[in-house]
Amino acid sequence: MSCALPAAPPTRLAAFGRWMQRNRTLVLGLQWVTLFAYLFLVAVPAFLPLPDNQAHLWDDLTRFAQFVFWGIWWPFVLVSMMLMGRAWCGVLCPEGFVTEQVSRVGLGRPVPRWIKWGGWPFVAFLGTTVYGQLVSVYEYPKAVLLVLGGSTVAAIAFGLVYGRNKRVWCRHLCPVNGVFGLLSRLAPVHFRTDRDRWDHAEPARVIPVNCAPLVDIRRMETSAGCHMCGRCAGHRDAVELAGRAPGSEVAQLEIDDANPWEVRLLVYGLIGTAIGAFQWSASPWFVQAKIAAAEWLIEHDSYALLGDNAPWWLLTHYPEASDVFTWLDGLMILGYIGAAALLIGGWISLWLRLTGYLTGRARAHLQLAYALIPIGGAGVFLGLSALTVSLLAAEGINIAHLPLIRGLLLGAASLASLALAGRMVSRMTLGAARAGLVLATFAIASAGAVLPWVVMYYVW
Ligand code: SF4
Structure with a gap:
C-alpha cells in the first residue's frame, strides 16, 4: 500500500519550476521565435557579399550576425551553463527544439547502440572545434552556415529517424552536449528528485512526464543531462527546481561516478584543444x-x-x-x-x-x-x-x-x-x-x- 508524504512548503525556486511546467505554451512560443531568428541569422548572411571595412554591426547583417553568434551567444551560453544549468538547451536552443518537434512525426525508431557510444561528445567537440578553425567559422558566414547549419540539419535528420518526442541528437551526438554537461555540474540551481517522495507518490495522481533528453528522472543525481525544461517540476511531488551551493555536485562526486570520456573531454578537449584553437x-x-x-x-x-x-x-x-x-x-x-x-x-x-x-x-x-x-x-x-x-x-x-x-x-x-x-x-x-x-x-x-x-x- 502506498502512502503519500506530506508536501513541504514550496520555495520560490520550486514555485518558479512549477510555473515553467504550467506555462509550456510560453516556452514553446519562445522556442519558435528563437528558431526563426536563428535560421535567419545563420542562412541569410551566407548569401550576401562580404562586408567591407566600413560596415558596422548595427548597419550590416553579416557583422550583426557575427556579433550575435560569436560575440554574445556562444561565450554567454557557456557562462549560463555554470549559472543556470542547461536552461539554454531546454528553453531556447533551436536545435534541441527542432529535433524534438520533428521526432513527433518521424519514424520513432529505437536508439541503436552505436549512437549511445560514450565517446561521441569528445569526438564531436574536437571535430567541430578543429574544423571551425580550418574554415574560419568565427569570421565568414558561409562557414557559419556549413558548421551551425550542418549541425542543425543533422539534428533534424536524427530527430526524424530516432525517438518519439525526444532529443536523441542532444542526448548523444550534439557537439557541445558533453561540454554543457560538464559546466552545468557547477550550477547553483538544478532539478532535484526526492527518491522517497517519488517511491511513495499516490499512483492515481501520477501523470507521465516526457523528458525529451531521456533523463532517468527517478534516479537523477547529476544535472549534466537535464535540459532544465521544467516539464517534470512537481512530478509525483518529488521533483523540484532547487538551489545548491555552487560546485557542490562536483565536490560530492563519488569516484565510481567519474566518467573517463567526460574527463578526456575536459582535459584534452575543453582545455587542451580549445587553448590550441584560440591560440x-x-x-x-x-x-x-x-x-x-x-x-x-x-x-x-x-x-x-x-x-x-x-x-x-x-x-x-x-x-x-x-x-x-x-x-x-x-x-x-x-x-x-x-x-x-x-x-x-x-x-x-x-x-x-x-x-x-x-x-x-x-x-x-x-x-x-x-x-x-x-x-x-x-x-x-x-x-x-x-x-x-x-x-x-x-x-x-x-x-x-x-x-x-x-x-x-x-x-x-x-x-x-x-x-x-x-x-x-x-x-x-x-x-x-x-x-x-x-x-x-x-x-x-x-x-x-x-x-x-x-x-x-x-x-x-
Ligand atoms: S529532467 Fe528532463 S523533464 Fe525534467 S527538467 Fe530536466 S530535461 Fe526537463
Whole structure:
C-alpha cells in the first residue's frame, strides 16, 4: 500500500519550476521565435557579399550576425551553463527544439547502440572545434552556415529517424552536449528528485512526464543531462527546481561516478584543444614554425603544399578579403592544435595520475579531474570573449581594465578549482601532510590549464 508524504512548503525556486511546467505554451512560443531568428541569422548572411571595412554591426547583417553568434551567444551560453544549468538547451536552443518537434512525426525508431557510444561528445567537440578553425567559422558566414547549419540539419535528420518526442541528437551526438554537461555540474540551481517522495507518490495522481533528453528522472543525481525544461517540476511531488551551493555536485562526486570520456573531454578537449584553437592565430611560435616549414619546402622544390587551391569548405578561401589558407596553413593549424591538446592534456593527465596515486585510491585521478571544470570553463570563456572584445574594439568600444579583468577571472577560476579539489580530498581522510601533497600536485596539474592563457594574454 502506498502512502503519500506530506508536501513541504514550496520555495520560490520550486514555485518558479512549477510555473515553467504550467506555462509550456510560453516556452514553446519562445522556442519558435528563437528558431526563426536563428535560421535567419545563420542562412541569410551566407548569401550576401562580404562586408567591407566600413560596415558596422548595427548597419550590416553579416557583422550583426557575427556579433550575435560569436560575440554574445556562444561565450554567454557557456557562462549560463555554470549559472543556470542547461536552461539554454531546454528553453531556447533551436536545435534541441527542432529535433524534438520533428521526432513527433518521424519514424520513432529505437536508439541503436552505436549512437549511445560514450565517446561521441569528445569526438564531436574536437571535430567541430578543429574544423571551425580550418574554415574560419568565427569570421565568414558561409562557414557559419556549413558548421551551425550542418549541425542543425543533422539534428533534424536524427530527430526524424530516432525517438518519439525526444532529443536523441542532444542526448548523444550534439557537439557541445558533453561540454554543457560538464559546466552545468557547477550550477547553483538544478532539478532535484526526492527518491522517497517519488517511491511513495499516490499512483492515481501520477501523470507521465516526457523528458525529451531521456533523463532517468527517478534516479537523477547529476544535472549534466537535464535540459532544465521544467516539464517534470512537481512530478509525483518529488521533483523540484532547487538551489545548491555552487560546485557542490562536483565536490560530492563519488569516484565510481567519474566518467573517463567526460574527463578526456575536459582535459584534452575543453582545455587542451580549445587553448590550441584560440591560440594559434596569436602565436609567434606558429608563425615561426610556418615560415621554417615553407622555407624547407621551397629549398626542396616542393610547392604542392604552398598551393591555395583548397575549396572554402575545406580551408578558408576568400580572395576578395585577401584571406586564403594554403594546404600548409591547414596542416600547421592541425599540427598546432594537436600539439597543444597533447602537451597540455598530457601534462594535466600525468600530474593528475600522480595526484590520484598519492591518495592511494584507484580512479581518484578521474574524480579529481572534475575539479578542473572552473578553469576549463573560464578558459574557454576567455578565448571566446576575446572575439567579443575585438568585435567591439572594431566599433570603437574598448573594455577598460581588460588585463586586470582577465587576470581576476583566471585567478578566481584557479582558486575555485583548488577549493573543489580540497573538498574532494577532505572527504578522503588522508591526514594533513598527504592531503597537502595531493593538493600541491593537483595545483601543478591545473597550472597546465592556466599558463597557456597567461602566455597568450600577458607575454605575447
Ligand atoms: S529532467 Fe528532463 S523533464 Fe525534467 S527538467 Fe530536466 S530535461 Fe526537463
